[in-house]
Amino acid sequence: MRVRYAPSPTGDPHVGNLRTALLNWVFARHAGGQFIVRIEDTDRERMVDGSLDRILSALEWLGLDWDEGPGVDGPHAPYVQSDRKALGKYAKAAQMLIDNGQAYECTCTPERLDQVRLRQRAEKKPTGYDSYCRNKSDEERTADKAQGLATVVRFKVPLEGEVVFNDVLRGPLTFDPSLLQDFVILKSDGYPTYHLAHIVDDHDMGITHVLRSEEWISSTPRHVMVYEGFGWEPPAFVHLSILLGPDRAKLSKRHGDTALLEFRDKGFLPETMFNFLSLLGWSAGDDEEVMTREQIVEKFSLDGLNAAPSIFNITKLEWMNGVYLRQLPVHALAEILIPELEAPDGLPASISRPLDRDYVTELVPLVHERLKVIDREELAGMLAYFFQDEIELDPAAVVQKGMNEAATASALESAAVALESAEAFESEPLEEGFRALCVELGLKPRQFFGALRVALTARRVAPPLFDTMVALGRERSIARVRRAAALLLRDQAVS
RNA sequence: GCCCCGUUGGUGCAGCGGCCUAGCACGCCAGCCUUUCAAGCUGGAGAUCACGGGUUCGAAUCCCGUACGGGGUACCA
Numbered sequence: 001m002r003v004r005y006a007p008s009p010t011g012d013p014h015v016g017n018l019r020t021a022l023l024n025w026v027f028a029r030h031a032g033g034q035f036i037v038r039i040e041d042t043d044r045e046r047m048v049d050g051s052l053d054r055i056l057s058a059l060e061w062l063g064l065d066w067d068e069g070p071g072v073d074g075p076h077a078p079y080v081q082s083d084r085k086a087l088g089k090y091a092k093a094a095q096m097l098i099d100n101g102q103a104y105e106c107t108c109t110p111e112r113l114d115q116v117r118l119r120q121r122a123e124k125k126p127t128g129y130d131s132y133c134r135n136k137s138d139e140e141r142t143a144d145k146a147q148g149l150a151t152v153v154r155f156k157v158p159l160e161g162e163v164v165f166n167d168v169l170r171g172p173l174t175f176d177p178s179l180l181q182d183f184v185i186l187k188s189d190g191y192p193t194y195h196l197a198h199i200v201d202d203h204d205m206g207i208t209h210v211l212r213s214e215e216w217i218s219s220t221p222r223h224v225m226v227y228e229g230f231g232w233e234p235p236a237f238v239h240l241s242i243l244l245g246p247d248r249a250k251l252s253k254r255h256g257d258t259a260l261l262e263f264r265d266k267g268f269l270p271e272t273m274f275n276f277l278s279l280l281g282w283s284a285g286d287d288e289e290v291m292t293r294e295q296i297v298e299k300f301s302l303d304g305l306n307a308a309p310s311i312f313n314i315t316k317l318e319w320m321n322g323v324y325l326r327q328l329p330v331h332a333l334a335e336i337l338i339p340e341l342e343a344p345d346g347l348p349a350s351i352s353r354p355l356d357r358d359y360v361t362e363l364v365p366l367v368h369e370r371l372k373v374i375d376r377e378e379l380a381g382m383l384a385y386f387f388q389d390e391i392e393l394d395p396a397a398v399v400q401k402g403m404n405e406a407a408t409a410s411a412l413e414s415a416a417v418a419l420e421s422a423e424a425f426e427s428e429p430l431e432e433g434f435r436a437l438c439v440e441l442g443l444k445p446r447q448f449f450g451a452l453r454v455a456l457t458a459r460r461v462a463p464p465l466f467d468t469m470v471a472l473g474r475e476r477s478i479a480r481v482r483r484a485a486a487l488l489l490r491d492q493a494v495s
Numbered sequence: 496g497c498c499c500c501g502u503u504g505g506u507g508c509a510g511c512g513g514c515c516u517a518g519c520a521c522g523c524c525a526g527c528c529u530u531u532c533a534a535g536c537u538g539g540a541g542a543u544c545a546c547g548g549g550u551u552c553g554a555a556u557c558c559c560g561u562a563c564g565g566g567g568u569a570c571c572a
Contacts, residue, residue, distance in 0.1 A: 008572050043571055110570075117569090126497050127568065152570050170500070179498060179568090187570040194572050218499055218567035241501080241565095248564060276507095279520095283508050287519040306508075309565065313506050316521045326534075369534045431530095438530090449530030461532045 001033030001208050008040045009051035012259035013058040016243040019277045024211045025064040030300040037069030039080040042191045058260045076205040090192035093200045094153045102229040106133035107149040128181030153186035163221040168238040169307045175221040199226050211238045241281045241309045267374030272321040280310040322372045334361040346376045351387045366463035391458045395487040398454045400447040405488045408451050412485040419478045427466040455484035
């Protein structure tokens with residue numbers, strides 16, 4: 001069993017494309033077959049620099065390794081169509097079809113084709129090639145050749161009968177070939193079109209199953225005819241549902257982030273993307289959703305594929321990323337966090353780099369279950385005060401509901417004293433002591449701890465208070481609490 | 496226009512003729528926990544299974560039609 005992923009280097013790898021790649025990969029790994037990557041670069045005009053690299057990086061990032069393809073030699077090399085074209089493979093194949101009377105050369109100009117199309121549209125007829133060159137005599141063809149007209153090769157579509165193929169997901173699909181036009185298989189620049197290239201290659205490479213996007217259904221009858229023209233057995237076709245944006249239109253750039261690598265850059269883990277992408281249009285049939293790569297491979301089956309299109313649900317993706325983030329061991333998360341925090345747009349420039357790795361590791365538990373994605377800005381906000389000596393504090397924010405400045409300042413001073421005298425500077429003993437102090441001061445925990453939190457972090461929302469004190473250390477904690485008290489008293493004096 | 500595919504709560508899925516008074520997850524709401532935010536736990540709202548016909552003792556599940564959505568209709572893949 002052999003499957004392939006055959007991207008075109010015409011842009012940034014899209015989540016929809018990678019989802020197709022992923023399903024192919026999972027299928028291959030499940031069945032113990034081979035997963036082949038083949039680059040379909042036959043459209044020389046739409047080629048985009050760097051696209052191929054990004055496609056391969058995206059595959060690698062998701063952990064979709066290939067058994068044959070770019071950088072991995074195999075018995076069917078080369079795996080790039082422009083290289084295969086240089087070997088004459090497609091010209092030879094096209095010639096074979098011409099010799100069999102299944103294809104013919106066409107010298108119609110793009111201008112004539114446009115005119116034909118315009119007329120068809122005006123007459124409200126189906127658009128497409130009118131087979132003008134199909135029945136040219138040998139004399140006409142030699143005359144064309146003598147003129148040196150640009151030539152394409154077209155496939156001769158049968159005028160009657162029907163084309164049937166079986167789609168694994170949808171059952172037998174029947175098409176009327178008279179609605180299909182004589183399509184181009186070899187372009188005037190000598191490159192094959194998809195309709196020729198992928199068939200020659202899939203046959204050469206022994207591909208047994210083609211899992212591709214639903215948008216290919218309409219051209220599959222063409223492919224079946226070409227297979228028949230060559231006398232080859234077509235592979236099994238599995239047309240995967242496409243991905244839709246929230247507006248139910250085909251997922252595309254205008255829906256925001258759809259390039260897979262953007263998700264990496266925005267702080268999604270590859271495990272999350274792998275799991276999430278696998279669930280778009282597939283399910284194991286049980287109610288499990290959070291699964292490891294191994295579990296997905298093990299449970300995979302073509303029967304679990306769903307023919308209905310799926311909507312890409314970012315909210316659920318974020319939830320799932322949170323699940324994976326929480327599963328990460330502390331040191332692994334620290335490894336991820338350190339470069340983010342050290343980045344120029346991470347922690348404020350005033351904080352010196354490199355960061356103390358052990359200290360970051362100590363801080364990880366404080367933010368661990370509060371993360372959904374790895375967002376530099378958010379992280380910097382959550383952690384900057386641990387790395388600073390002084391924080392920018394708005395005294396008004398320290399004062400809690402039902403308290404005034406003087407009372408808050410005095411409570412903070414008591415806290416400072418307690419911090420000074422605390423025996424074990426650890427979370428639990430501190431909490432015990434502070435709870436007692438809170439009662440003694442006649443304050444609600446909400447008031448006392450709230451004031452302390454703002455005094456220590458300058459934030460209303462922060463990690464658990466006593467863990468924060470421990471991470472800050474005794475000296476800094478005392479200094480911050482005292483400074484907040486002083487600011488409050490000063491403000492009070494002014495007003 | 497023509498051809499093709501699809502249609503289960505807001506979203507992702509389960510369901511493959513009786514076990515469905517339609518299950519799970521995300522999201523939403525409420526409660527618990529609690530020093531904030533999360534996480535976690537418990538509970539709740541939310542679907543006449545697009546609609547209309549058939550087939551069948553019995554249909555979300557099979558067939559036909561309609562509506563709606565999507566895809567294709569290139570010397571793009």
